[in-house]
Amino acid sequence: MFTTGVHAWLHAAMGLYAIAWGLAVFRQRRLGTAALAVGFALQSLYLVGRGWLGGVFVVHPVVEGPFLLPWCLALIAVVRALMVPKAPMGGLLALTVAFCLFCLFYSKGMIPPSPKRESVWATLFFLSESMAHALFYAAAWMAVLSLAGKAPAHACYNWLVWGFSLYTVAQMTGALWCFVGWGNTFSWGSRHLSSAAIWTFFAATLHLQFVPKWKPKSAFLAAAGGLLVLYISYGNYLHEMRHLRVGG
Amino acid sequence: MLKSIWHTLGDIRLAVILLLTASATLLAGSFHAEDHFSLFMALNHMRIQDWLPVQWASRPELVWWIPVLFVIMALLGINTFVCAANRCLRLVGQRRNMARGRFFYLLIPSLVHFLFITIMLGHLASFTMGRWQRIPLAADSPIAVSPDAPDYRVAAIQDEFYPQASALGGRLRQTAVALVGAGGQALQLQYGRPAFIDGRFLLIDKAPQGEKAHKKPMPAGPPPARRPGPASTEAAQGPNAGQPLLVIVSDPGLAVIILGLTLIMALMIGYFLFKPKSAMWIAPVAVLALLVVHPAAAAAAESRPEELAQIEGRIQMLSPDPAFKDDRYGLIVVKEALTSLKEGSGGIGACLVHEQTGEVVCTGRNRQYRPYFRSDLHAEMDLLNRYEDWLRKMGGRTSGADPRDCAHLVLVSSVEPCPMCLTRIINSGIKKLVYVTPDERGGMVSRMDRLPPFWQDRARDCDYRLAVCSPAVRQLAGDLFDFSVRTWDKKKEETK
Numbered sequence: 001m002f003t004t005g006v007h008a009w010l011h012a013a014m015g016l017y018a019i020a021w022g023l024a025v026f027r028q029r030r031l032g033t034a035a036l037a038v039g040f041a042l043q044s045l046y047l048v049g050r051g052w053l054g055g056v057f058v059v060h061p062v063v064e065g066p067f068l069l070p071w072c073l074a075l076i077a078v079v080r081a082l083m084v085p086k087a088p089m090g091g092l093l094a095l096t097v098a099f100c101l102f103c104l105f106y107s108k109g110m111i112p113p114s115p116k117r118e119s120v121w122a123t124l125f126f127l128s129e130s131m132a133h134a135l136f137y138a139a140a141w142m143a144v145l146s147l148a149g150k151a152p153a154h155a156c157y158n159w160l161v162w163g164f165s166l167y168t169v170a171q172m173t174g175a176l177w178c179f180v181g182w183g184n185t186f187s188w189g190s191r192h193l194s195s196a197a198i199w200t201f202f203a204a205t206l207h208l209q210f211v212p213k214w215k216p217k218s219a220f221l222a223a224a225g226g227l228l229v230l231y232i233s234y235g236n237y238l239h240e241m242r243h244l245r246v247g248g
Numbered sequence: 249m250l251k252s253i254w255h256t257l258g259d260i261r262l263a264v265i266l267l268l269t270a271s272a273t274l275l276a277g278s279f280h281a282e283d284h285f286s287l288f289m290a291l292n293h294m295r296i297q298d299w300l301p302v303q304w305a306s307r308p309e310l311v312w313w314i315p316v317l318f319v320i321m322a323l324l325g326i327n328t329f330v331c332a333a334n335r336c337l338r339l340v341g342q343r344r345n346m347a348r349g350r351f352f353y354l355l356i357p358s359l360v361h362f363l364f365i366t367i368m369l370g371h372l373a374s375f376t377m378g379r380w381q382r383i384p385l386a387a388d389s390p391i392a393v394s395p396d397a398p399d400y401r402v403a404a405i406q407d408e409f410y411p412q413a414s415a416l417g418g419r420l421r422q423t424a425v426a427l428v429g430a431g432g433q434a435l436q437l438q439y440g441r442p443a444f445i446d447g448r449f450l451l452i453d454k455a456p457q458g459e460k461a462h463k464k465p466m467p468a469g470p471p472p473a474r475r476p477g478p479a480s481t482e483a484a485q486g487p488n489a490g491q492p493l494l495v496i497v498s499d500p501g502l503a504v505i506i507l508g509l510t511l512i513m514a515l516m517i518g519y520f521l522f523k524p525k526s527a528m529w530i531a532p533v534a535v536l537a538l539l540v541v542h543p544a545a546a547a548a549a550e551s552r553p554e555e556l557a558q559i560e561g562r563i564q565m566l567s568p569d570p571a572f573k574d575d576r577y578g579l580i581v582v583k584e585a586l587t588s589l590k591e592g593s594g595g596i597g598a599c600l601v602h603e604q605t606g607e608v609v610c611t612g613r614n615r616q617y618r619p620y621f622r623s624d625l626h627a628e629m630d631l632l633n634r635y636e637d638w639l640r641k642m643g644g645r646t647s648g649a650d651p652r653d654c655a656h657l658v659l660v661s662s663v664e665p666c667p668m669c670l671t672r673i674i675n676s677g678i679k680k681l682v683y684v685t686p687d688e689r690g691g692m693v694s695r696m697d698r699l700p701p702f703w704q705d706r707a708r709d710c711d712y713r714l715a716v717c718s719p720a721v722r723q724l725a726g727d728l729f730d731f732s733v734r735t736w737d738k739k740k741e742e743t744k
Contacts, residue, residue, distance in 0.1 A: 055414030114454075115422045115439035122440075165516065172509045180440050183380055183451055183497040185505050186371055188291040190282035197274035204267035210260050232278075246415040 006049030007108050010067075013043035014100040017074065021093035032089065033081040040074045043100075047071055053110040053247030060117045061110035061247075063126035065133075066237045070099040072134035091141045099137075106237070109245030121177035129170040129195075133229050135163030136202070140226020143219040156222045157209065164202045171199055194232045201225055258330030266324045273320060277313045284310055293380035293495075325365050332361035342686070342694040347714070347722055354688060356519045363508045363515070370504030381496040385425060385452070393496055394446050398430040405492065423492055425452055437494075449497040559727055560586060566720055574660065574715035577601055578684045580608060581627075581662040582721060585728040588613035588627070594736070595728030596627040598661040600635055603680065609657065610635040614732075628661055628669035632676050652677025660684075660715065662725040664691030671699075674707045682715035684725035 016039030023032030047068065050061040062068075073096040080087055116122070139159035145151035174195065175185040186192060205221040208214050256262070281288040287310065291299050296314075303311045335358045343351055383391065391400040403426040410416035427435040427443075427450075435443050435450070442451035563586055568575040577599060584597025594614035602609055612631025616622060625633075658680040659673060664687040673681055686694060693712045696704065717725075 054410070054416040056410055056416060058416070112416055112419050115420060118422075119440035168512075172513065175505065175509065177440075179449075179502070180442055180451065182292065182453060183442075183449065183495045183499075184292045184378075185374060185499075185502065188277075188281060188288040189285070190278045193274050193278035193281055197271045197278060200267045200274060201271040204264050204271065207260055207264050207267065211264060214261070214264065228275075 006046055006052075009042045009046040009049065010100070010103060010108075013039040013046060013074075014070075014097065014104065015039075016042065017070075017093060017097045017100055020077075021090065021097050024089040024093055029081075029085065029089075032093075033078075033085075036074065036077055036081060036089075036093065040071070040078050043071050043074060050110065054112070055247070058110070058113050058118065059123050060113040060126075063123055063130070064110070065126065065130055065233060066099075066106050067103055068126065068130040069134055069233075070096050070103060072131045073099060073137070075131075076134055076138060091145065092138060095137055095141055102234075107241050107245050109247045111240065111243045111245055116177075116181040119177055119180060121173050121180060124173040125170055125177050128166050128173055132163045132167035132170055133233055135159050135166060136198075136229045137226050139163055140223050140229075143222035143226070146219040147223065153216065153219065154209075156219060160202065160206055160222055160225075164199075164206055167199055167202065171195070191236070198225075198229055198232060201228055254330060255334075257326055258334050259327070260331060263324065263327050263331065266320055266327060270317065270320045270324065273313050273317045277317065280310050280313065293382060295378065296375040321368060325368055328361050328365055332358040342688070344714075347686075347719065349719070350686065350722075350726075353519070356515050360512055360515050360519075363512045367505055367508035367512075370501040370508060373501030373504060374499050375501075377500045379496075379498040382453070383494045383496070384455070385492045385494050391427060391494060393448055393450065394498075396446060400427040400429050400435065402426070403428045403434070423452060425492065425494070442497075447498065449495075449499070449502075451495050451497065453493045453495045455491045455493055555731065556589060559724065559731070562720075563724060566724070569718040569720075572716050572718045572721075574682055574684075575717050575721055577608070577658075577660040577682075578662075578715055578717040578721040578725065580611065581660050581684060582724045582728065584611055584613040584627070585662045585725065588615070589728060589732055591615070592618045593625075593732075594627075595732035596661065596663045598627040598631040598659065600631060600678075601658045601660055603656050603658050610638065624668070626666065626669050627663075628659065628665050629672055631659070632672060632678075636676070655679050658682065663687050663729045664693050664714075666690050667692040667699075670696075670712075671703055673712075674703055674710065679710050681710070681712040684715050684717050685722050685729060686714060687729065 016035045020032045020035035020039060023029075023035060047062050050064070050067060051057045051059060053061055073092060077089060077092040077096060080092065081089060136159075139156040142151055142156040142159055146153050146155050174192070178187050178192070179185045201221075202225055205218055205225055208218040208221060287303070287307075300311065300314060304315075336355065339351065339354055339358070385402055385405060387402055387405055389402050391402065393400060404424075406424045406426075407420060408422045408424070410419050410421050412418065422438055425437040427437065429435070435445070437443055437450060437452050439452055439454075442449045444450075563579075563582060566579060568579050572578075580599050581597040584599065585595045586597075588597060589595040593616050596614045597611070598613065599611045600609040601607070610631060612627050612629075612634055614627045615625040615630050652675075654677045657678055659678045659682075661669075661681070661683045663685055664683045665673060665681070666687070670692040681693070683691075683693065688694075692699070696707060696712070699707065715722075
């Protein structure tokens with residue numbers, strides 16, 4: 001069942017996300033939530049199916065960034081729809097659809113995993129990092145709405161706090177993975193340095209909240225942070241497109 | 249002068265600037281590391297003081313950002329220390345006015361900042377004192393972990409491959425390296441699963457340039473023999489691409505980093521657990537499970553009616569605890585606070601109690617927003633207005649000579665009074681005041697030393713302190729107040 005045919009589920013999930021987005025725009029909340037939930041279930045199956053792309057289950061393709069990120073955004077949207085039924089969902093769903101669209105054009109095969117990538121710390125790292133990225137994108141979206149005057153001035157703050165907390169978890173799990181794999185808790189490589197750059201950037205954005213005169217600028221920084229995450233993470237993903245893949 | 253320097257060093261604006269500069273420097277460094285991979289990867293297995301001077305002399309344009317980063321991080325460490333220390337000192341100064349639990353709760357963010365400094369110091373120790381020895385692995389070769397530990401011998405190197413039938417067929421899945429000590433003790437290493445011997449970590453890595461050596465499937469049967477010979481000879485020759493290497497790591501910063509990270513996680517969890525006021529309790533679960541649901545804080549803020557109903561339920565279940573002498577009045581003011589919240593004003597209540605008889609003379613509550621906006625109608629102000637109006641109707645105070653003769657009254661407030669209310673209370677002649685929960689942000693009782701001298705003088709013989717209440721009542725008072733503060737913050741944002 002979990003073969004390369006599983007890619008159809010990604011297409012179906014994306015279609016359902018797009019329908020959910022349209023329904024949210026036209027304020028059909030219940031139908032929209034239902035479409036979102038079904039899309040999310042299909043994408044979850046798709047992600048599990050990615051583990052079998054090579055004919056034997058490996059974890060890394062399940063948590064591969066470009067495919068996990070829209071799932072994280074959809075998860076956030078599902079939980080938000082269930083916990084705050086009246087909350088506006090258009091922005092989150094638009095982001096989910098946009099990132100899903102990228103998956104459609106991305107190499108769908110799996111990069112043959114090295115033994116080190118199968119570490120539990122690697123899995124935890126990719127999970128927490130993708131979820132943090134999703135929250136940063138949501139924060140950036142809210143910040144853009146704030147700057148446009150369509151959302152409260154500090155609407156992005158909660159998203160930033162959660163994103164930053166999870167990104168800190170990602171730094172911790174990443175450090176442990178780096179140590180058990182390579183013998184260093186900090187690597188002087190591009191990946192680790194850019195990750196630290198994102199962490200310090202958002203730390204600055206959060207500290208801005210405590211400077212009353214500078215606080216109004218935090219929406220600018222949150223939006224810029226979203227772009228920084230996009231540039232760094234999708235720069236890596238595009239680079240990884242050149243890697244040898246199997247099962248796509 | 250020194251005070252001014254101290255405050256400048258701890259200024260949070262400096263923290264923002266340093267963090268942004270660090271981010272820009274790290275980003276610049278990541279570009280250099282991307283373009284000169286081998287150059288910077290060498291630093292992962294060398295002490296920085298051995299690597300940097302050599303590279304600085306030959307190509308400063310590539311490595312300039314490393315000393316800059318160290319300077320920024322040093323300044324950030326100082327800034328963080330001063331800022332967190334200032335906050336701790338402030339909290340310790342207010343310690344007597346707050347419950348122990350709340351004191352530790354408020355202390356957690358500062359502790360997290362101290363731990364951040366500790367982790368940075370741990371990294372510094374790793375960069376300057378760490379040692380990484382890389383030895384190509386070969387069957388039967390001896391391994392000297394340290395001068396004090398007995399030698400080990402590589403007993404077997406067993407590669408495991410993905411099944412031939414799969415698309416990954418023939419690719420390396422795992423390598424198991426068996427080491428046997430002189431005393432017969434056995435150790436097994438795998439990729440990602442290090443061992444710890446004599447203060448050193450042993451792990452297996454792979455010689456750079458991919459896994460070319462492993463692309464062909466190994467024949468079934470006993471593990472293939474690898475080139476024999478002493479490890480030192482092989483090291484001198486250099487490992488083949490893809491060949492497994494034994495990495496012996498001696499990293500004095502590791503324990504500090506791991507301990508710091510663990511404590512930060514524990515404190516973060518504790519911070520959320522200490523605050524059972526909202527759906528924030530989801531946080532530790534989410535952090536631990538690493539399956540984060542959507543910002544529960546936002547959700548909690550928007551599920552206000554449910555939260556209020558929950559608080560009301562808790563109040564109804566509660567009865568005063570006789571072990572705490574102010575509990576009875578604490579519960580009265582908490583109920584007043586709830587009424588105020590339900591009316592649409594702030595969650596603060598107050599009452600006046602006759603000290604000798606224990607009779608509640610008058611009650612008041614926050615009426616700032618209902619029936620219409622009155623900026624002065626905080627709970628204590630409302631209480632004193634009502635009491636003084638009632639007094640006028642009753643023909644004035646018992647002592648006509650002194651309109652402030654109310655030494656027999658105790659004012660009980662659910663929250664620490666603000667500056668406006670505190671001066672009004674002092675002015676009213678009330679000598680005894682107790683409040684159920686402190687207000688770190690807006691309370692003035694804990695900052696009486698900052699009142700103008702006139703008011704300090706007037707309050708000299710007054711007894712204003714935290715009420716002796718049960719933790720349940722104190723928690724309720726805090727919850728009601730926090731609820732109204734969050735509502736107010738949200739309204740303010742919406743208005744903007």
